[in-house]
Amino acid sequence: MVELVKNNSGKEIEAFLDYGKALVDSALSSLFLEPWAGRFGRLSESMRYSLLAGGKRIRPILSMAALSSVGHDPEPYIPLLLPLELIHTYSLIHDDLPAMDNDDLRRGKPTNHVVFGDATAILAGDALLTYAFTILSDPRYDELSSEKVRLAVVRELSHGSGLAGMVGGQMLDMESEGRRISLEDLEFLHRHKTGALILSSVRIGALLGEAGASEFNSLDQYGESVGVAFQIADDLLDVEGDAATLGKAAQKDNNHLKNTYPALLGIDGAKKMAKEKLEAALDAVSGLGEKADHLRGIARYIIERRN
Amino acid sequence: MVELVKNNSGKEIEAFLDYGKALVDSALSSLFLEPWAGRFGRLSESMRYSLLAGGKRIRPILSMAALSSVGHDPEPYIPLLLPLELIHTYSLIHDDLPAMDNDDLRRGKPTNHVVFGDATAILAGDALLTYAFTILSDPRYDELSSEKVRLAVVRELSHGSGLAGMVGGQMLDMESEGRRISLEDLEFLHRHKTGALILSSVRIGALLGEAGASEFNSLDQYGESVGVAFQIADDLLDVEGDAATLGKAAQKDNNHLKNTYPALLGIDGAKKMAKEKLEAALDAVSGLGEKADHLRGIARYIIERRN
Numbered sequence: 001m002v003e004l005v006k007n008n009s010g011k012e013i014e015a016f017l018d019y020g021k022a023l024v025d026s027a028l029s030s031l032f033l034e035p036w037a038g039r040f041g042r043l044s045e046s047m048r049y050s051l052l053a054g055g056k057r058i059r060p061i062l063s064m065a066a067l068s069s070v071g072h073d074p075e076p077y078i079p080l081l082l083p084l085e086l087i088h089t090y091s092l093i094h095d096d097l098p099a100m101d102n103d104d105l106r107r108g109k110p111t112n113h114v115v116f117g118d119a120t121a122i123l124a125g126d127a128l129l130t131y132a133f134t135i136l137s138d139p140r141y142d143e144l145s146s147e148k149v150r151l152a153v154v155r156e157l158s159h160g161s162g163l164a165g166m167v168g169g170q171m172l173d174m175e176s177e178g179r180r181i182s183l184e185d186l187e188f189l190h191r192h193k194t195g196a197l198i199l200s201s202v203r204i205g206a207l208l209g210e211a212g213a214s215e216f217n218s219l220d221q222y223g224e225s226v227g228v229a230f231q232i233a234d235d236l237l238d239v240e241g242d243a244a245t246l247g248k249a250a251q252k253d254n255n256h257l258k259n260t261y262p263a264l265l266g267i268d269g270a271k272k273m274a275k276e277k278l279e280a281a282l283d284a285v286s287g288l289g290e291k292a293d294h295l296r297g298i299a300r301y302i303i304e305r306r307n
Numbered sequence: 308m309v310e311l312v313k314n315n316s317g318k319e320i321e322a323f324l325d326y327g328k329a330l331v332d333s334a335l336s337s338l339f340l341e342p343w344a345g346r347f348g349r350l351s352e353s354m355r356y357s358l359l360a361g362g363k364r365i366r367p368i369l370s371m372a373a374l375s376s377v378g379h380d381p382e383p384y385i386p387l388l389l390p391l392e393l394i395h396t397y398s399l400i401h402d403d404l405p406a407m408d409n410d411d412l413r414r415g416k417p418t419n420h421v422v423f424g425d426a427t428a429i430l431a432g433d434a435l436l437t438y439a440f441t442i443l444s445d446p447r448y449d450e451l452s453s454e455k456v457r458l459a460v461v462r463e464l465s466h467g468s469g470l471a472g473m474v475g476g477q478m479l480d481m482e483s484e485g486r487r488i489s490l491e492d493l494e495f496l497h498r499h500k501t502g503a504l505i506l507s508s509v510r511i512g513a514l515l516g517e518a519g520a521s522e523f524n525s526l527d528q529y530g531e532s533v534g535v536a537f538q539i540a541d542d543l544l545d546v547e548g549d550a551a552t553l554g555k556a557a558q559k560d561n562n563h564l565k566n567t568y569p570a571l572l573g574i575d576g577a578k579k580m581a582k583e584k585l586e587a588a589l590d591a592v593s594g595l596g597e598k599a600d601h602l603r604g605i606a607r608y609i610i611e612r613r614n
Contacts, residue, residue, distance in 0.1 A: 036471055037471070039479075040470055042478065042482065043475060043478040044470060090433075094429055094433060097429065098406075099405075099425035099426050099429060100426050100429065117406075118406035119406050119407050120481075122404065122407065123478050126398075126401060126433075126436065126474050127469050127474040129433065130436065130465050131469050131470055132465075133440050133464075133465035134466055134469060137458050137459070137461040138462065139462075147453075147454045147455040147458045148454040151443075151457055151458050154440050154443070154444040154458070155441065155444035155446075157440075158437050158438065158440035162434050162437035163339070163350060163354070164343055164347070167430050167437065168347040168434070170430060171347060171349065171350040171427065171430050172346075174426055175349065
């Protein structure tokens with residue numbers, strides 16, 4: 001694996017991000033190519049289309065950094081981190097549907113339902129979501145991670161992505177469209193819609209790394225802060241970005257009168273809040289020493305990223 | 308629990324079915340009422356609407372009968388069988404969507420998307436599917452069933468309901484609409500679309516009951532045969548039934564030029580095949596003695612049911 005960095009410059013975290021993305025992309029690209037999947041050709045093709053459409057793979061990379069922070073080489077755990085990308089990808093497919101956000105473009109490519117039709121897109125999302133749990137329960141990982149730990153990961157992932165997590169947040173987002181909500185409600189919404197799966201990513205790294213109670217608590221607080229920071233940064237990018245950089249229509253959120261941090265706090269207020277969350281994230285892992293440098297670098301990257 | 312029956316008359320299996328349904332209904336009705344669920348009011352309401360819209364609860368009841376057949380009182384295991392109904396219910400919600408089968412009526416009631424809108428119906432399905440795994444990984448069941456066993460149940464459920472199971476079968480069904488397929492392809496389709504989750508129900512009972520290898524094998528064969536029989540019976544009901552009995556438009560399958568057993572084999576041919584599958588199911592569990600009487604009764608009931 002990449003050496004744990006001492007001087008966590010931007011370049012070094014970028015090397016870790018590239019390293020993580022390459023590992024995750026490679027592992028994802030081997031999914032659904034088995035002979036049995038051929039009988040379900042169009043469905044598995046549709047799943048692979050969205051799964052391999054790019055993306056920063058920030059969720060599994062956060063788990064990797066959490067594993068590093070508790071003294072584990074993350075590389076062997078990559079297969080058990082793919083479920084995070086499967087869940088993230090299914091949520092994008094379903095979100096983009098005409099019945100939901102009705103987006104035709106994602107990362108510069110036609111969305112799943114545009115290519116495969118709405119019905120296949122719904123089923124592809126369902127199958128990706130379901131397969132996340134097939135991976136976690138695969139006996140081939142019995143030696144890598146105990147059944148007890150992987151069942152805890154099942155719990156964390158299903159909680160972070162379900163009714164009281166990501167899906168619940170998506171529902172609140174939908175319900176709040178067209179009306180202005182309070183900052184408190186906005187935070188609740190985003191702590192679920194985006195923050196919950198980000199937090200789960202960090203916690204899953206901690207679970208797989210069998211972190212002690214104190215380490216787990218630090219990582220938990222880090223994940224909470226980074227989850228909020230991620231959404232604020234996303235909102236800011238949407239305001240400041242342009243279609244060319246993002247591969248989707250910029251300022252879409254504002255056109256639809258969506259609730260965002262810049263809309264409620266102003267651009268400067270949102271930037272200030274993002275910085276506070278970054279500080280909180282860095283504080284949370286201050287006791288973990290150099291091993292947490294990847295976590296620190298990712299937190300900074302999330303606030304400062306330009307796409 | 309209901310006494311294991313010696314003379315497995317229709318009345319006695321009906322008592323077991325009623326008993327199982329009452330237990331499952333009662334356990335389902337307590338879901339998503341916790342205070343936290345209140346913050347996601349409309350989504351949890353939508354989930355409960357479809358979850359409590361009736362149904363025979365045949366999947367968890369099959370698990371109960373499998374548990375009985377290996378000498379376990381099924382009642383304590385009811386919470387761990389609810390995931391089967393959550394998965395079955397989500398699949399109905401997504402199937403009924405305008406982008407899929409576009410059904411307005413299910414069990415005599417307006418379908419989920421008719422009441423709550425398409426977007427909420429998609430999210431309610433996603434959340435039900437996800438929550439199935441939250442239940443299985445809940446530490447409150449650590450004493451009832453080991454992490455090892457419950458992780459095996461996660462695997463069985465995700466496999467039976469995913470790409471190589473139910474969702475894959477739904478995709479094949481959709482792709483075969485409007486063209487005649489071979490009996491071999493029809494069997495492959497239905498072994499996945501309906502059969503896989505029926506088989507998983509039986510296997511989950513066997514897993515929870517920690518069946519020995521020989522018992523497991525018998526139950527596996529039983530589940531395979533009953534899964535096919537269930538679909539043939541469903542097809543026959545659709546041909547012979549009427550809208551009043553079924554609460555949905557009868558003969559809909561034929562109008563859409565769907566592939567069914569009666570369409571390929573004729574009504575008499577389909578009835579003959581259903582009887583052969585019943586015999587195979589009964590044969591499979593012939594070595595399990597009286598403990599398997601519920602399984603026998605359910606197999607007969609499935610072939611002979613009128614709705």
